[in-house]
Amino acid sequence: MTDVVTGAAKSVETPEGLASVEAVLSMLAQSGYIATPEIATAVYLAHHLRKPVLIEGPAGVGKTDLARSVALGLDQPLIRMQCYEGLDESKALYEWKYGKQLLYTQILKDKIGHLVEDADSLDEALHKLNGFQDIFFSRDFLEPRPLLKAMEQSTGSVLLIDEIDKSDEEFEALLLEVLSDYQVTVPEIGTIAAQVPPLVVLTSNATRELGDALKRRCLHLHIDFPDAELEARIVRTRVPGISDRLLERLVAFIQAVRGENIRKLPSISETIDWARTLILLHADSLEPAMVRSTLNVILKRQSDIAEVSGKVEALLDSGDKAGR
Amino acid sequence: MERTLTRYIRALRSAGAGVSTTEAMDAARTVEVVGWEDRRVLKTALGTVLAKSVEEKAIHEQLFELYFSREAAAAAASEGQPGEGGDPDSGRPGEGEAGTDPQSGDAEGDEGGDPVEALSALARGENPGKMAMALERAGAAAGVDEIRFATQSGYYVRKMMEQMGVEALEARLMEALGRRDAQGQADAEALMGDRSALQKQTRAFVEARFEIYGRSAQDAFMNEILAERSFGALGRSDTARMRALVERMAKRLAVRHARRRKVRDRGRLDVRRTLRANAGHDGVPFDIIWKIKRKDRPKIVAVCDVSGSVAQYVRFLLLFLHALKEKVTDLETFAFSAHLADVGRPLETLPFETAMRAIVDEVGSGGTDYGAAFLELDRDFGEVIDRRTTVLILGDGRSNYSNPRLDVFKQIADQAKRLVWLCPEPAPNWGSGDSCLLEYRPFCTLLTQCSTVIDLERALDEILMAYD
Numbered sequence: 088m089t090d091v092v093t094g095a096a097k098s099v100e101t102p103e104g105l106a107s108v109e110a111v112l113s114m115l116a117q118s119g120y121i122a123t124p125e126i127a128t129a130v131y132l133a134h135h136l137r138k139p140v141l142i143e144g145p146a147g148v149g150k151t152d153l154a155r156s157v158a159l160g161l162d163q164p165l166i167r168m169q170c171y172e173g174l175d176e177s178k179a180l181y182e183w184k185y186g187k188q189l190l191y192t193q194i195l196k197d198k199i200g201h202l203v204e205d206a207d208s209l210d211e212a213l214h215k216l217n218g219f220q221d222i223f224f225s226r227d228f229l230e231p232r233p234l235l236k237a238m239e240q241s242t243g244s245v246l247l248i249d250e251i252d253k254s255d256e257e258f259e260a261l262l263l264e265v266l267s268d269y270q271v272t273v274p275e276i277g278t279i280a281a282q283v284p285p286l287v288v289l290t291s292n293a294t295r296e297l298g299d300a301l302k303r304r305c306l307h308l309h310i311d312f313p314d315a316e317l318e319a320r321i322v323r324t325r326v327p328g329i330s331d332r333l334l335e336r337l338v339a340f341i342q343a344v345r346g347e348n349i350r351k352l353p354s355i356s357e358t359i360d361w362a363r364t365l366i367l368l369h370a371d372s373l374e375p376a377m378v379r380s381t382l383n384v385i386l387k388r389q390s391d392i393a394e395v396s397g398k399v400e401a402l403l404d405s406g407d408k409a410g411r
Numbered sequence: 412m413e414r415t416l417t418r419y420i421r422a423l424r425s426a427g428a429g430v431s432t433t434e435a436m437d438a439a440r441t442v443e444v445v446g447w448e449d450r451r452v453l454k455t456a457l458g459t460v461l462a463k464s465v466e467e468k469a470i471h472e473q474l475f476e477l478y479f480s481r482e483a484a485a486a487a488a489s490e491g492q493p494g495e496g497g498d499p500d501s502g503r504p505g506e507g508e509a510g511t512d513p514q515s516g517d518a519e520g521d522e523g524g525d526p527v528e529a530l531s532a533l534a535r536g537e538n539p540g541k542m543a544m545a546l547e548r549a550g551a552a553a554g555v556d557e558i559r560f561a562t563q564s565g566y567y568v569r570k571m572m573e574q575m576g577v578e579a580l581e582a583r584l585m586e587a588l589g590r591r592d593a594q595g596q597a598d599a600e601a602l603m604g605d606r607s608a609l610q611k612q613t614r615a616f617v618e619a620r621f622e623i624y625g626r627s628a629q630d631a632f633m634n635e636i637l638a639e640r641s642f643g644a645l646g647r648s649d650t651a652r653m654r655a656l657v658e659r660m661a662k663r664l665a666v667r668h669a670r671r672r673k674v675r676d677r678g679r680l681d682v683r684r685t686l687r688a689n690a691g692h693d694g695v696p697f698d699i700i701w702k703i704k705r706k707d708r709p710k711i712v713a714v715c716d717v718s719g720s721v722a723q724y725v726r727f728l729l730l731f732l733h734a735l736k737e738k739v740t741d742l743e744t745f746a747f748s749a750h751l752a753d754v755g756r757p758l759e760t761l762p763f764e765t766a767m768r769a770i771v772d773e774v775g776s777g778g779t780d781y782g783a784a785f786l787e788l789d790r791d792f793g794e795v796i797d798r799r800t801t802v803l804i805l806g807d808g809r810s811n812y813s814n815p816r817l818d819v820f821k822q823i824a825d826q827a828k829r830l831v832w833l834c835p836e837p838a839p840n841w842g843s844g845d846s847c848l849l850e851y852r853p854f855c856t857l858l859t860q861c862s863t864v865i866d867l868e869r870a871l872d873e874i875l876m877a878y879d
Contacts, residue, residue: 108445108452128445128455135444136437140459296666303431307463 104160105134120149120156121321129308130157130286139266139287141251141305146292147354148310149321151249154288158245166240166285167247168233170254176261180271182230188223224275234262235271235279243283251301252291259298267304312354315342321355326362336373336403337362341385343402349394353385361385375399416442418556419478420461426474426627428467434460450479470627477623527580531602534609546616549574555617558625559632564617571613580606641862642724643835653864657727660868661734668709668738668875707799707828709878710741714788716806717771718748718779724835724862726767728805731867733758738875743795747784749775753792779809781847782816789819793826801874802827805861807836808848815847817854824854829877833861833870 104114111127122130130153133140142150158165168179199216206212222228231239237246251259265271269281289305291297313321319338322329329337341358353361361384370377378399386392395402420435430438437460445456454475462471533542550556553570580602587599634656637649645653679702689696713732715725725746732742746754752774757766796802802823824830832855834841834848842849852858861870 124451125455125458128452129459132441132444132456132459136440136460138437141463143465296662302463303433305463306459307468308459309465309468 101134102161105131107131114160115153115156116324118156118159119324120152121317121324122153123310123313123317126153126308126310129306132306133286133288136306137269137284139289139305140308141289141291141297141302142308142310143291143293144310145312145352145354147356148312149355150290150310151247153310154245154247154290157286157288161243161245161286163242163286164240164244165247166233166237166244167249169249170251170258172253172255174254174258177232179232179234179258179261180265181232181235181273183224184228184230188228191223226276229273229276234265237285237287238265238269238271238279238281240285241282244285246285246287248287248289250292251289252294252297256298259301263300263304266301312345312352315339318342318355318358322358322362325359326366328366329362330371333365333371333373334362337365340373340378340402343405344385344395347395347398347402349386349388349391351387351391357385373403375403378403413439419457419474422474422478422623423461423471425624426470427631428462428470430461434463437461454479474623477619526576527583530576530580530609531605533575534605534612536608542612545575546571546613549613550616550620555620556624558617558621559628560625561621561629563625564614564621567617567620568610568613571617572609575609575613577606577609580609638864641835642727642864643862645723653727654730657730657864658734660864661731664868664872664875665735665738667872668879707878708741709739709875710797710800711739711803711874712743712745712795712800712827713803713805714745714747714751714784715804716748716779716781716784717746717774720809721805721807721835722771724833725805727864727867728803728833728861729758729767730763731864731871733763735871743792745788745792746770746774747787748779749783750780751784751787751791778811778813779806780813781806781808781810781851782814782819785816785819785823789823796823796826798826798828800827801877802830803874804830804832805835806832807834808832808841808846808851810845810847812845815850817850820851821854829856829874830854831856831870831874832858833867834858835862836860837862 104110108124108127108131111131112122112124115122115127115130129140129142132138142153144150154167155165203212203215206215229235233246237244248262251262266287269284270278272278312318315338318341319334322334322338338358341353341361345352361381364381364384365373365377368377368381379396382392382396382399386395416438417435420430420438423430438457441456441460442453445452447453454472457475458468458471462468532538533545536542549571552574553567555567555571558564558567584599584602584606587595587602589595590598633652637645637653637656640649681700681702684700685696685698686694688698688700711732713728715721715728717725729744732739732744736742742755743753744755744758745751748771752770754766754770754773757769757773760766761769832848832851836846837860840846841852848858857870857873859866859870861867
């Protein structure tokens with residue numbers, strides 16, 4: 088346990104990008120991520136309280152992108168772990184390199200004769216061998232998986248645990264040790280504490296309710312669809328070639344569509360895709376016919392497309408009114 | 412300042428946001444990091460630490476403004492009096508003790524003037540900061556934070572005014588009224604004006620406190636009452652509250668049953684299969700076979716009587732079932748009165764109230780015929796019922812003396828995993844008049860009265876339990 092204490096007590100210098108909420112905002116802006124004050128505050132607190140951030144919100148609003156941008160802004164490696172049903176510790180924490188262990192056993196087999204040659208009794212032979220036993224379960228044979236890898240980064244890292252809601256509840260329990268103490272326990276070796284606690288970002292699409300224990304350990308950030316002004320800024324950063332007129336109408340239209348009764352609302356990633364599509368098609372304003380033929384970029388369900396395509400003119404008008 | 416935070420967390424808790432001790436400690440560290448200065452930053456920062464869901468965020472959003480605008484007023488008030496800090500609780504000047512003493516406690520001792528004069532001056536708003544301080548102090552002494560119901564506010568207003576020494580003012584008022592001269596009348600009027608100004612400000616203070624500490628407690632209490640009230644006795648005004656309640660219960664139920672047990676009944680030997688598998692080894696059990704219980708996903712076929720007598724009950728059953736979507740993905744809904752129709756689609760696509768109207772229009776009013784409905788269910792939709800289906804019937808079993816078609820009902824019951832009948836009527840009425848419930852009863856896995864939302868939750872809990 089001693090190394091745990093020293094590991095946790097090691098003070099971490101605050102990188103420049105995390106010095107204040109404003110600094111976080113500008114750092115994220117430099118890596119191309121337009122953040123709200125809420126997002127910046129969460130990142131700022133995550134570093135200073137040394138707590139993971141749990142981000143919830145609809146798909147495609149930039150949850151995963153936030154982690155990527157933070158890593159880029161801090162110039163730290165991004166270690167990503169995608170969650171899925173059946174994910175377990177051998178894929179998340181560590182695994183023993185079975186092949187290598189087997190190979191070494193073969194080599195040892197040849198050598199073992201030499202080693203126990205001069206031993207008189209079985210007891211003595213065993214005693215001699217005892218000294219070598221642990222080599223098979225040492226760091227050399229340990230294959231680090233994302234969580235352990237994140238603990239081992241000496242420069243600090245951003246650990247992204249993506250779509251935690253897709254994993255099983257057992258895995259959530261496994262995460263608790265990692266997230267609260269920044270350490271991983273390998274029974275054969277001991278506890279490995281993080282040299283520099285990573286900045287942990289968890290994302291969830293809320294397909295299931297997460298456990299209370301996990302939620303209590305995390306800072307909670309809810310990212311929703313952005314308002315028109317923010318969305319326009321985001322699209323402008325991501326699609327620099329877009330004209331002001333098109334951008335304004337496009338964002339107004341998307342905002343109007345989100346007010347409709349459809350199953351899968353378009354999110355920012357769809358807005359960006361659509362903006363790129365329209366530029367490729369050399370459209371410089373939104374015409375109903377053009378909108379109809381490209382609706383499949385922003386809507387992903389046939390019933391939604393049918394619903395919206397009947398209302399394109401009305402939505403364009405209402406969007407225009409709201410825009411003015 | 413630490414007290415301020417603790418009290419804010421208490422307010423959050425009483426508003427229904429579960430804040431654990433660790434989170435409270437995190438909040439304290441957060442405040443250390445971001446400081447008290449910038450209220451906007453403080454708000455978002457506390458939001459990330461204390462509120463862990465969208466609902467909790469909404470509570471925080473609302474409560475923060477309520478709480479800290481008051482806090483800010485108190486802090487502004489204390490600025491005039493050095494060495495006090497911004498905490499309203501410890502905010503008494505060093506020399507003034509015994510806040511419960513109505514005469515000296517709040518009459519500004521440092522001015523040394525007449526306590527009634529001082530109180531009047533406060534009421535007239537000559538020193539808003541001091542007034543805010545006096546209110547805080549009287550509020551703390553009167554225990555205003557314990558307020559739970561809006562109707563208690565009169566009591567607390569009076570208690571606080573007494574704390575501030577209104578009795579002396581009233582005594583002087585009576586005396587002035589008794590003097591019966593022009594000067595006396597003028598004095599009395601002035602005092603009366605001061606008194607009502609004081610009352611107005613105190614009332615505003617108490618009402619603000621009610622918003623912070625009491626509102627949600629009152630809400631919880633009303634929900635509790637509503638949960639035990641029969642659906643038939645619900646007024647129009649209760650519907651909105653009821654819908655919110657149903658949604659919350661459904662969520663709770665879904666979470667409770669979300670844990671699909673992976674470990675199937677291990678450790679139970681399947682004797683029959685083991686013997687057969689080892690017949691080749693002369694009966695020596697080399698291969699041992701364990702019993703494995705396969706878990707089905709819940710599949711519910713709800714059949715609802717929507718005739719006038721039961722319609723109100725059906726609304727809430729359907730509301731509940733649809734709120735359970737997260738857990739019960741496989742849900743078929745049928746409604747019947749004179750005849751039967753599949754109503755899953757309108758319920759899914761239309762807003763709930765519109766859908767209910769459309770459904771009642773479609774299946775028509777007129778005499779309910781249970782026998783005909785079961786016949787139609789078996790004939791037209793027989794394939795939706797299989798051995799992992801729970802058939803859930805909601806109705807009073809009053810079939811207008813038509814043929815109950817027990818043969819068809821038995822067939823449905825045999826086909827399904829379980830058959831649960833929820834009846835809005837109490838058990839003694841079953842079988843009376845045109846009710847065929849007792850005839851249907853032998854084929855039901857469970858027949859139970861269901862007239863309140865609590866009954867409903869219990870019944871659905873029981874149904875889902877069969878799939879855990």
